[in-house]
Amino acid sequence: MRQGRGSLARRLLVGQTLVVLGMTVSIVVVAALVGPAVFNDHMRRAGHGGQPDVLEHAQEAFYSAGLQSIGVGLLVAAAGALLVSLVTTRRLGKWLDALSRGAVRVSAGRYDQPVQLAGSSPELERVADAFNGMAAQIQTTEARRRTLLTDVAHELRTPIATIDVTLEALEDGVLAPGPDTYATLRAQSARLARLASDIRDVSAAEEGRLRLSTEVTSIWDVVEASASQWRQRFEEAGVTLIHTAGPDIALHADRARIGQAMDNLLANALRHTPAGGHVEIRSSHSRGHVAIEVVDDGEGIAPEALPHVMERFYRADPARPRTDGSGTGVGLAIAHAVARAHDGDLQAASQGPGRGATFTLSLPSSPNLHRS
Template identity: 45%
Template sequence: MNGMSTGSSSSGRGGLASRLMLAQVLVLGASVVTAGVVAAIVGPPLFHEHLLEAGLAPDSPLLAHVEQAYRDASLVSLAVALVISLACAAAVTWYVTRRMQAPLGALSNAAREVSRGHFGARVGPLGAGTEFDELRQAFNLMASQLEQTEDTRRRLLSDLAHELRTPIATLTVYCEGLRDGVTTWSPETERVMTDQTERLARLAADLDDVSRAEEGRLTLELSATPVRELIWSGAQAKREAFARQGVKLDVRAAEAPDVRVQADSRRVGQVLDNLLGNALRHTPRGGAVQLFARAVTEAVEIVVADTGDGMSADQLPHVFERFYRGDTARDRDRAGSGLGLTISRAIADAHGGSLVASSPGPGRGSTFILTLPVGRIASSDGSGR
């Protein structure tokens, strides 16, 4: 492989040197031809006039000899200048190509490694000028992003296999038990098999939502919807679950800005359902979750804050990653697909907004802020504001 790489690099360098030398020869040739034509047209008449002004007779043999000497000297000077210029061009070409060989070779080798799937390849300092440094930085950034994408793909496949393993194993055990007569069909069996099949269906639907959102194929049915209605609807869907868990749901719909936003109410409801469900899983009995909204510059923020487990600084950057489970609360409740927060952020992005998370630390609760931008905030009664 080293021999192949060297040969390839050599041919590439030879091609660059040849093209650079040819370009300089063409420029020099054009310059010499131009100088020769100008000297042939302008020089002799001007020199002849000066000789006559110096006192030589027009029919003097000396005049013809001097003019011939002038023409010969001009031709020799141009020839010598051309030879020297070609020598200088060859020297410059050699120097420049030698200076470019190392950085271009490093970039070529790194690109070859990336093409073979070695995304950790990087190009070190080249010391060949600002342009090469910018090219090196752009290449390293590209390689880093490719490496992150590949890591995400591998982690996704691993997590997906892990998520599928449990329901598939459960269904397999029950099917074998039914076939062998070890298990009989009962309400309990029906419940377990229904739960597992619904889990698989939910996982498939969530994966489809994530893919559609990240590829820009998420269809939104936008309409002018009051923020208070979004908050009230999101809270109503979760009140019973909060009551069963003994967690207080503090909804401040009446205090929300009396405005409408252009949003897909079903998708925003899905986001709020995920955020409230996440807060409920993280908040122990006796805790509280707040849901409220506030107006900011050209946007509305919908806030879900809980008094639950909280998150460490190491967990925050990963909270929206697919299948991320960084705490015991999630481990206790495996009903979700692990994609809720990922889908929620994708929906927020599709609206042109954002979804961010913050936490003072473990045991001190978490806050999620959904931002929905509005070009013009209008009051619910239709009047401008």
Template identity: 35%
Template sequence: MRVRKRFGALRWRLFAAFLAVAVSAVALLALLAAVSVDQRSALLAEQQQGQLRNEIASALAAAYVAGSGSWRPQDLAVVNALATSGDASVVVADDRGREVARMGPGTHGPAHDPDGTGHSGGGGTPEGTPEPVAASTAIPIVVDGRQVGTAQLTLPATEPVPVAAARTALLQRVGLGALAGVLLAAVAAAVVSRRMSRPLLALAGATRAFAAGDLDAGTRLRPAPGELGEVGAAFTEMAATVRRQDELRRAVVADVAHELRTPVTILRGQTEQLLDGIAEPTEQHLVSLHDEVLRLGRLTDDLATLSAADAAGLALHTGPVDLGTLTREATEAMRAQFTDAGLAVHVEAATGIEVLGDGARITQIVTNLLTNAVKFTPSGGRVTVTAGREGADAVLTVTDTGPGIDEEELPHVFERFWRGRAAGGRSGSGIGLAVVRALVEAHRGTVTAARPAEGGACFTVRLPAGERRSLDPGHHADRGEAGE
């Protein structure tokens, strides 16, 4: 099972694929080279045989001239040497067809047959050992334009020794080159398959470690080339996001526990005092208990809103509502909190800014933004709230003079459980702005955060506006001013 698994691994499959392609290419090239060598060898042998025929014909003509009209043995030495070098046999006949000489290997020199009996004085080929021969060729012997005889040239069936030797040497080189090519291809396939499989194996190991709870597994991945590197980088980014979300979840558990512990502790302490008779159920005590209950209610409502938004089950009771009116009412409801925090609030909200939405949810949007401004604006600061219309959008802005938001933190301010450096030791669960985004998106709007040049923070909500309601003459945008 282990061997099967090993050879079934991606690395070995890549190696086998690369090697198969390389071997196929090398084999094809070697085959083409061998065919080319065979063709060139055959052409070379044919050229040499043609050259041999021409040289023998010229030598026989010269011997005839030297013998004054006959072929003497001493004049045929050159012809015999040519025939012997070409491993060919030459039979010379005069113009009447009588054989006058036989030359070639095994004749021990030119054999003269002046009687035309066809028997020369040489030894010839031993009896019982016939040599394979190719087709014979008749070569006319021409002197001064007149044919004085015929030479019958018989070539061996095998190719000439020099050509065969050259052919063998070339084929050996082709074979060695093919073998070297296969070895180099194997080395290259091993290197490439390893480089391609190593990042994938590392990614698989990191994925298993990540699944086992090691959230830092992605940071140990090495950079890889091409698309493999992009896959590794995507995994590292995903692991970092999950790790950050896990850290945020851990932080929010502590924050929510703190947020719950404070009102619960107050409720328990005051109710125990009432039960023990230490304190009287005065209006002040009851108001304090009611405030803590409302605080718990707001926290649980925020958590429920986020949960419903995640499950796509956030219910909206939509209808035409006036954004300006809702803004003024939400700000007025928080006037006491502004006063307690020592903040001045300026409201500029036009009437008749109709949007199709859930009035309670839009009020929650305004309230959460104002609560965030109260939390981060120091005493003596100012919060400005505006509601108006820009083109087809109804626009709500909440601007404060607090410490502002760092540029690198702006993309994260609407993430749930996110708490920036400016939060410091302030209490809070980090879900208020996340609720704002969920509610705005449920109304098909957008919300953004910015850091104005003069400092502080500015939150802008854009919602699709309905038809502008007609205003009575003299009905202008309401302006409100609240101070410390």
């Protein structure tokens, strides 16, 4: 730590020295003004007021003894105070220097060396803990930013390449303009728009900026609305969508966000269930929580992939590209973020490849809002 004229340790030491000097001057002045009068009064009460020689000698002895004792006492006290001040300011300077070096490391992008303030006060330890927590949060955010940039670059490659190839074929006359060509361009453009929207939502969720507009909502209405919206697409894909009715529970929730989560769960189930398969939606209520299960008998999930299926852009089979534009790779991450924003959770379960999967959206129900 720099010990220049403006350093905090130097200022504290100078300030404490001035306090000690001021205290010394105050004691000497007060003793000089008050001491003689008090002493003379006591001498007169003792019957020595009419003995000038005795009184003068006693006063001289009083002054001499008083000044010597006060001087020695003040010197000892001042030396002790300054020593304690010096030790304290040096230790404080060392702790502040550790915080300064930690800030420099963080600004340089090094987050793996937490600030240690061994032996410091509880206040400084709380500052160090808060600083280390901030550094860890910055590290997490930076890691997510880098991963997001990499993932986005990868995900943008396919639709951009498709649009580029289609436009080049149109320019070279290899491909004639027509409904199929326009449909391809529109599909890839829509995929880019969905990707941008989904990335915005999942980034906001990961940073704690996912806004909710809660109201008393019927969970049955939300689930039924999603099922109705997706039923035709399931029929077109040859997949049977079953909605098993459960108790109608009212809860405080953001209807649009819960619907968004349900849409992503149904889209994921449809994407991984072949023609002839089944997807079932179940609703239940137990111990203050509403559980919505989306169960399919499709491809299933390998055990090693289960902990990662809700990570954005994660693919259980990396060799399988998303060339059909059916998903952006962040749907489950958004559904999970919506659940957590409602103080709920989203869990995935599967008995293995080829044995289907179950996604359970759990939300806390509101007290006294159960509808019979």
